[in-house]
Amino acid sequence: MSSDLFRVIGGPQNYAWGKLGSSSAVARFAHANDPEHVSIDESLPYAELWMGTHPKVPTTLYSSGEKLADVISSNPEKYLGPKIIAKFGSKTELPFLFKVLSIEKVLSIQAHPDKKLAGQLHKSDPKNYPDDNHKPEMAVALTDFEAFCGFKPLSLIKEHLEKIPEFSKLVGADITQEYISSPSKATLQKVFSKVMNAEEDVVAKYAGELLERTKSQPEAFGATLADLIQRLDVQFPGDVGLFCGCLMLNHCILKSGEAMFLQACEPHAYISGDIMECMAASDNVIRAGFTPKFKDVAVLVDSLTYSTNNVEEQKLTPAPFARGSGDATFALYDPPIDEFSVLQIEFKSSGKAQMKGVDGPSILIVSEGTGKLFIKGEESSSTLDAFEGGVYFIAPDAEVEIVNTSGKPFTLYRAYCEA
Ligand SMILES: [Zn+2]
16 A cells, blocks of 8 residues: 555435435445445435544544544644645644535525634634634535525515515515615615514414415516425425525526535525535534524624625636646636645546646545556556545645546546645
8 A cells, every 4th residue: 555645434424414325425435435334224314425534523544444633643744744734733634624415405504604703703602613713615516416605696686575575574664675775785684684583483474475476476486496495495394594595595506517615604505416515624604594403693694795696606617737637637626715625537538647746635536437546656556446436545745647447437526735
């Protein structure tokens, strides 16, 4: 085994919103990578596969069962690199957590604090805000994927208030009028605050009427939105998310390979599909809807940016990866934060590709197909089989070669951090 490139085992999580059994990419990947310990129970949801050093679900080495965090801490200069240690201050942990998500039911509508707010929240309420870090997140679609992401354009929310009486009744005549005559960040915050602070039974009453209207008058919504409200009402009957999510947030639909980056203090929720997700190591979540968990409405209403975009602007366009060469195509998803970038490596058919070293640690996963991986020049001694669901750690500066001899598509995702 090369010490610069080795196979690791991530941990699956059975949250209730996950896809069932082998319909879940999480289940298939986890089973393929660790068939001895992970069998697929068709009646169980498989929601997330964690790859990283988070102590809650530690990634381990395939060869020895050791925790990746322990291997890193045995030689942090080698496995993280001096720049990462200096920048992020840990000699044990990766700055990012890489995940596969398989989503059957909508997740909580949520936002994550920026660094400054995270520090304040953690200090005043450590139970609900367990650390002082920000939590930027990025999703790259593996299948068709839908999510809520950011507020809709102001004009579209105005249209909903004008055409959907249940929405304007929930918001109240005064604030509806104020918004319609002058849509702005300030009036949007008032509308959102009114929705979020409404009594549960009032929300449920108008949600029932809203659902009826999606059937009796679908043209008031447009076909996609009427269908979305009906689907999500089955999952969370009468929930405030039908208003603050469906009527106020962008409904983004991504094709395989498309990505979105979630800025701090932007409301979002994943709705359905399989994705690769990468995030900074943090657990700070401020929830708004579609959740039985704690909702911190005051902090939420106060902290959001209320910036509005159309759906296309929410997508993150990939950039070329100058350090990749050969027969694969490389797409770099590089959000404007320090903790991570994600690289997609895609072969359409047989071939060979090379990646020059990256100045920090990486986790690599195969999402489709089979091939071989090895450190450049060490084909005979370090070759690893690469297969759908296989997960690998790559040390800083290691030059990796990838070979596809199958003639079939072969796709890998690599998360890494460079200081
Ligand atoms: Zn989130």
